[in-house]
Each structure stands twice: as C-alpha cells, then as structure tokens.
Amino acid sequence: MNKNNLEIYLDADNCPVRNVLDRIGDKWSVLVILLLGDADTLRFNEIHKYIGTISQKMLTVTLKKLEADDLIHREVYPQIPPKVEYNLTERGQSLLPNLKNLVSWANDHMMEMKK
Template sequence: MVTKGTYKKQFKQEVTSKSTTYPQVSNTNFQAVMEEKNKNKFSNVEDCPIRNIIDRIGDKWSVLVLLVLEEKGTLRFNEIHKTIESISQKMLAVTLKTLEADGLVKRTVYPQIPPKVEYELTERGNSLLPHLHGLVTWAKGNMEAIQVSRHEFVVNQ
C-alpha cells in the first residue's frame, strides 16, 4: 500500500518529450512494476480465469453440448449423439468427460443391465448459459461482417 508522500519516493518520473503544451511524463519504476505484475498475472494459463475457461469450452463441441442439454434437458449418451449427428462417439465422450470434470454437466449412472447413464446440466452449467446466449447473439449479429472481413483480409494478402 502506498501511503501519502511515499508515492513520489517509490516511483521515479522522467520527462520523455518536451512540447510547447505539456511534457509527457512516464513513471519508469511504476511501468516496470506493472509490466512485471501483468507478466506474472497472465503468463500462466492456470492462473488466468478467462484463458482457462475459454480453453475448456472453446473447443468445437462443448458449447453445442451445453446448449443441447439446456434445450432438451436430461439425455442419455445416444440421445445427445443423435441430436448432434456430426460428432463422433469418441469426441462426444471426451467432451462430456471434460464438462463433467469442470462441474458443468452431471453424469448419473443407474445400476441396471444394460447400464443406463444420463447427462444433465449442473447449477454451474446453468449459470454459464446466459453468457453463452450473449455470445450466440453477438455471433449471429456479427457473423456476416466477420466473413466479409476475413474475405477482404485474404484478398489483400
């Protein structure tokens, strides 16, 4: 914590350019401290909540599985697979395990033969949905412009 009067002692100010109006002043020590803080804060994926979560749900299938479970409720593995026809069984299994590990999906196994397994959203999974809906809305509203920008980028390369 910086107390009154110690701020000037901790951080050295330097004039970086002279102009007729106001000189630009940089706090060289302060900038170095902030750069080091930001470097430490964002360099490790495990310590950055945004990078960590986006890494987990930013794959090809996670958001779609969450939205299907929201729309249809509790489903068995094959019901999810029939709803998302283009996903392989292996990829669906991996996606469901990842979502379960993050506490977004609950897997319930019923002790019967053949085994019955159902998947449903958890409270945490449901709390993520409004944010996903916002992302979906944003994507729908901006997709055409993004596609135009991508095309222009490729043409201009």
C-alpha cells in the same frame, strides 16, 4: 488504460480467459452445454443423435471433461443395456446465459463475415 483489467487478463498462470477457453474452447463443449440447457436431461445417444456429426469418442471425451469441471452431472442407471443421463449442474446453468449471449451476438454478426 485500466491497469486492473490488464493485470486480470494477462496474469499468465491465472488468466481467466485462458482458463475458460482451455475448458470450453474446444470443438464440442459449448454445443453440448447449450443442448443440455435446452433439453434439461439427455442420454448419451440422444446427444449423439442431436449433434449428428460428433464421433462417439469425442462425445465421451467431451462429456468427461465437462463432468470433471462440474459443468454437467452424470447419472448412471445400473441396468443393461446401460442408461446414463446428463444434465447441467448449477455451475453449468450459470454459464448458460453467457453462452447464449455469445450465440445471439454471433447471429447478429456472423452473416456479414465472409467465409
């Protein structure tokens, strides 16, 4: 057994698995990142309409968390009615391939898993 890997996974306070899942393991974060990865730039209501089933509250909460982690950038246009645009940061872009790999793994294997 590889002690190095074990130490990395299990170092309780500094566990990368925990850190990453605590941030994007919620119901909506990954979806928003993938969406912005494809769409480049989207306004609040555009994301809201695309996802369809997300509540306004959870969309703002999700966007704020992603912004706090520097995964998305938020650009406010000082006009009325308000206009706010979102797009991925460099860090968000760097996460994208990992998520897309997960998606394609899911497409390959999820069908066979019974509900």
